[in-house]
């Protein structure tokens with residue numbers, strides 16, 4: 001089994017180091033590490049939590065619900081913060097909103113999903129006026145099989161969330177990008193695309209850039225993403241080792 005505590009320490013150190021290489025305009029925040037535990041065991045999550053990790057990311061609704069309700073997790077990981085980062089089907093919305101310690105849904109890609117989350121959240125929230133954190137996922141690589149809204153629709157979707165979805169808190173933008181980009185060729189174009197989207201919505205909707213997070217960067221490029229200004233990196237393999245296959 002992977003030495004999760006050692007891997008986690010190494011990733012955290014690299015994040016801190018990468019953060020020092022940012023331009024001064026980006027020095028106002030600490031990047032957040034989301035440990036992506038999809039397809040990994042409950043034991044792996046417990047190990048990472050014990051080593052100090054609090055934010056965890058999952059891609060599949062059923063798996064997240066199962067883990068979040070696991071008695072050991074409930075007992076030993078009281079401060080866990082779950083990030084949902086996968087494709088969210090509309091018929092699973094009630095299921096996901098019932099997750100204890102749900103911190104954010106990073107993968108909102110269209111108005112219908114935003115509306116459904118907005119309308120359903122009051123049935124699940126623990127206190128009045130507590131908003132559900134969301135990010136808008138952008139399909140920066142314009143690949144058919146990737147989720148997320150088109151680059152040209154980001155502004156409209158964000159505007160819709162802010163103006164019409166009063167139970168949601170818009171936190172920022174998320175992207176995956178095309179796999180396998182070689183950064184010796186320069187800044188990752190999918191990351192720079194997300195940065196441009198942020199600039200555009202900041203200008204068009206008069207939102208301070210500092211209030212729009214960027215969720216980008218995974219195991220093979222999180223340091224690069226942080227240097228470019230990522231506020232939230234989603235790292236799985238570098239912490240937990242290779243993932244078991246998903247049985248379908």
Ligand SMILES: *Cc1c(COP(=O)(O)O)cnc(C)c1O
Pocket residue numbers: 036038059085086176218219220234235236237238
């Ligand atoms: C699986 C996954 C990750 C983590 O990938 P690694 O390469 O294992 O770090 C990050 N983001 C999303 C959306 C994922 O599906």
